[in-house]
Amino acid sequence: MRSPKSEALLSRYSTIIIFLIPALTIFTLFVVLPIGEAAYYSFYRWNGYGDPEKYVGFKNYAYLFKNRVFILSLKNNFYIIAISLFIQLPFALLIALMISDKIKGATFFRTIFFLPYILAEIVTGLIWAYIYDGNYGLVAAVWGFFGAEAPFIIADKDWALVAVLIVIFWKFFGIHMMIYIAGLQAISKEVLEAAKVDGAGSFITAIRIKIPMLIPTIKLSVFLSLLGSLQLFDIIMPLTGGGPSNVTHSMVTYLYYFGVMRMKIGFGSAVGVIIFLICLFIAIGYQRTLMREDNENRF
Amino acid sequence: MKTGFKTFYLYLFLFLMAAMIIIPLYVSVMGGFKHTGELRTNSLGLPINWKFENYTSLLGNSDFWLFLWNSTVYAVGTTFFVVLFASMTAFIFAHVKFAANKFLYNYFLLGLMFPFATAILPLFLRVRDFGLLGTSWAVILPQIAFGLGFSIILFRGFFRQMPREIFDAAFCDGCSYTQFYFRFTLPLSTPILATVSVITLTGSWNNYLLPLIMINDESLYSWPMGIMVFRGEYFTDWGKILAYVSLTLVPAVIFFFALQKYIVAGLTGGAVKE
Numbered sequence: 001m002r003s004p005k006s007e008a009l010l011s012r013y014s015t016i017i018i019f020l021i022p023a024l025t026i027f028t029l030f031v032v033l034p035i036g037e038a039a040y041y042s043f044y045r046w047n048g049y050g051d052p053e054k055y056v057g058f059k060n061y062a063y064l065f066k067n068r069v070f071i072l073s074l075k076n077n078f079y080i081i082a083i084s085l086f087i088q089l090p091f092a093l094l095i096a097l098m099i100s101d102k103i104k105g106a107t108f109f110r111t112i113f114f115l116p117y118i119l120a121e122i123v124t125g126l127i128w129a130y131i132y133d134g135n136y137g138l139v140a141a142v143w144g145f146f147g148a149e150a151p152f153i154i155a156d157k158d159w160a161l162v163a164v165l166i167v168i169f170w171k172f173f174g175i176h177m178m179i180y181i182a183g184l185q186a187i188s189k190e191v192l193e194a195a196k197v198d199g200a201g202s203f204i205t206a207i208r209i210k211i212p213m214l215i216p217t218i219k220l221s222v223f224l225s226l227l228g229s230l231q232l233f234d235i236i237m238p239l240t241g242g243g244p245s246n247v248t249h250s251m252v253t254y255l256y257y258f259g260v261m262r263m264k265i266g267f268g269s270a271v272g273v274i275i276f277l278i279c280l281f282i283a284i285g286y287q288r289t290l291m292r293e294d295n296e297n298r299f
Numbered sequence: 300m301k302t303g304f305k306t307f308y309l310y311l312f313l314f315l316m317a318a319m320i321i322i323p324l325y326v327s328v329m330g331g332f333k334h335t336g337e338l339r340t341n342s343l344g345l346p347i348n349w350k351f352e353n354y355t356s357l358l359g360n361s362d363f364w365l366f367l368w369n370s371t372v373y374a375v376g377t378t379f380f381v382v383l384f385a386s387m388t389a390f391i392f393a394h395v396k397f398a399a400n401k402f403l404y405n406y407f408l409l410g411l412m413f414p415f416a417t418a419i420l421p422l423f424l425r426v427r428d429f430g431l432l433g434t435s436w437a438v439i440l441p442q443i444a445f446g447l448g449f450s451i452i453l454f455r456g457f458f459r460q461m462p463r464e465i466f467d468a469a470f471c472d473g474c475s476y477t478q479f480y481f482r483f484t485l486p487l488s489t490p491i492l493a494t495v496s497v498i499t500l501t502g503s504w505n506n507y508l509l510p511l512i513m514i515n516d517e518s519l520y521s522w523p524m525g526i527m528v529f530r531g532e533y534f535t536d537w538g539k540i541l542a543y544v545s546l547t548l549v550p551a552v553i554f555f556f557a558l559q560k561y562i563v564a565g566l567t568g569g570a571v572k573e
Contacts, residue, residue, distance in 0.1 A: 015476040016391055020403065022380075023388040023447050030444030031410045034421035041421065048424055095316070098309060105313075111559070112317045115324070118555045118562065119548060120505035122523040126530060126544050127327045136537050138326060141342040170319070178563055231414050234507040238527060252416045252508070260512060265420050272417035283412040 035276065042270040047263050060270035069258075070271070073242075073249035076161060080229045080250070083165050084172070089221060092173045093214075096180035097206050110181065114174040121171070125238030128167045129154065132239075154240050160248045164239055171235065172228070176221045183217030184210060223286045227279055251275050324548070331542030338537055353542035363543075365518065366525035369435075373510070373521060374503040376439040381446040381499045382492060388447070389454030390480050394466065404455070410448040419512050426513060437513040438521070442503050450495045453565065457491040458484060494565035497558050504551075522547060 042060055044052035064070045095113060099106045116124060131137045134152035143150035153163045187210060195205050211218075233252040236242065242249040242257060249257070251271060259268020322343075330338060331353050332346040341347065357363050392404050422441050431437045461484070469479050485492070507523040514520060520528070526543055533539045555562065 011475055012395065013397075016395055016397055019387040019391045019476075019480075023384040023407075023451070024403070026384065026440065026444045027407060027410060027447050029425065030422060030441050031413055031418065031447075032406075034418035034425065035413050037421035037424075038417050048420075048427075095313075098313065103309070105310075109313050109317060111556075112320050114563075115320055115552070115555070118501065118551060120507070120523055120551070122505070122507050122526060123544055123548055123551075126526065126540060127323050130327065130330065130537050130541060131323055133535070133537065135535070136338045136342065138323070138342055140339075170323075182563075227412065227414070231416055233416070234505075234523075237507070238530065255416055255419075256508075256511075259420060260423075265424070268420045269417075272414075272420065275414050276417040279412055279414050 038269040038272045038276070041266050042273045044266040046265045048265045052266065056266070060267045061274075063267070064270060064274070069246045069249060070251075070254055072247060073251050073254040076249060077230055077232070077251050079161065079165065080168060080232060081226060083169065084225045084229050085222060088169050088173050089176055089218070089225060091169075092176035092221075093180050093211075093218070095173075096177045096184060097210065100181050100184040101202070110178070114178055116171045117174040117178075119171070121234035122238055124167060124171050125235045128163075128170075129239050132163055155244050157244050157247050160240050160244060164236060164248050167235060167239060168232070172225075176225065179217060179221045179224075180214065183214045187213050219286065219289060223282070226282050230275055230278055230282075327541050328545040328548070330537055331539075331545045333538055335536065335538055350538065353538045354546065357539075357542055357546060362525065363546075366520050366522040369519055370504055370521040370523075372435050373438045373442070373506075374500050376435060377442040377446060377503045378496050378499040380439070380443045381450050382495055384443065385447050385450035385495065386454045386485070386488070386492070387480070389451045389458055390476075390484055392451070392455050393458035394479075394484075395476065404451075407448050407451050410445075411452075415445055415508070419508070423512050432513065433516050433519070435519065438506075438510050441509055441513070442506065446499050446502065450499065453491060453495055454488075457488060461487060490561075490564070493558075494561045497561045498565040501554075501562070 041052060043055060043057060045054040045056050045060075046052040095109075099109050119127075132139055132153045134140050134143075134150040134155075137150075139153060140150040151159070153159045191209060191213075192205065195209055200208065231252055232250045233256065236248060236250055236253050240248040242253045251274070255268050255271040255275075258264070259271055326342055329346060330342070332349050332351070333341070334348060334350050337347060388407070392400060418441075426432060426437045426441070431440070465483055465487075466479070469483060474482070505523065506521070507527075510521040510524055514524065526540075526547065529543055530540055
């Protein structure tokens, strides 16, 4: 005879196992193991058939860092990050401060600014490919208005990247604005009332109270923006597909064209591992600043 | 007087920004109604001769509907399993004390920083070796896996805030964990169920990279793949392409307006509590 207590214990453990197994299995098989395998394959030259046998050590990595197109794609990712951090986020913050106060039409503006974020990236890319088209698009119309021959911006080696960066800004500033608005709404009304009573204007309140209290939220949006920037793919494909002359690749479009399309498993995995290491580096930095903050608050 | 000016510039700025968002969307939807010649000369205005053919030919195109259907299967399949598995897992993390609780929770959190791109080649090989290429599972399973982490965080946060008394009372009545999960947790969690569903649904619906890697068979193409193929066929025939774009854009916008609350809650949910 089992005692009721051990029966309950048994039911508890069987519940834990039954409830956790589906998620744990799928997560391990399709997220954790592939990341480990990518690290392993990156030391081989392999087309994906049979077992990986041709061990090449760090050759795939060495090749990458001598490859002009890869270096360029790495640079492009850093441009994307720079634009996101130094233009997009401050801008999103500015707009959030403007419309988080109860001004007339706040909901309207919030909805409009958020709209691009919900569009598929492919759709966004196609819309802008049209806008940029020197024969048909808006750019053509504006140039035509001034009687000039319109340029083909996304086919121009010097301008293509700028064109891509503009689209990235257009598409993603809304989500950061939303995150900031949510953060601003969480600031207690009493603090803001007190500031008002003390005669602080909206500018002073923003600089002295709202932004400092928003720091954790800002950190989070920086973190999300960094990780998102490093994984950009969909939006580039319909715009430039990495062209012209491979100047607008991100690391992921590079991985797609030179790893996946050519079934170079080892080489492509090496690109993936580099992306992973950069993400890891950023995540560790993020954890650290967060933890330091917790400690400061505690003591 | 001074505030009047300030308000004026504030609104001027906001309306200019709004125009930057709206105009590209507006010219795209209108572009689908224009003849090629008119697209060249009149890109901003309303169409002079409305041309409906771009839209009607798409609506009569069986591939267009097939791709939408495939994307629906991927999105609904992914969402169903993400909601089920993530809520079960989060339920254990939120309500059941056991030694590895925290450790396993962190294990899932770790997955959040794993870039999907790193996994794609090994993921492709795994799906191939499981014999799943050429089936919907090739898209659905990896999407479930990568959707779990964030969903578990959202569910766990919500479950932990549920009043402890319900739980204690149910237990005294001899309710088992499983019964509690189905009879109390799920019915009381509609807001978070909606949020996770909406986010997973949109993520899957818009996904391009994963189906692109996994799917070779045209009969299984998702709509973003379909639209890119279409673009390849009608390279500068923008009227046709913009019609396709608009037909996918309009439902997305309606969906967004209807479920805005849940989308925003999900996307900003983690941000505030940090």
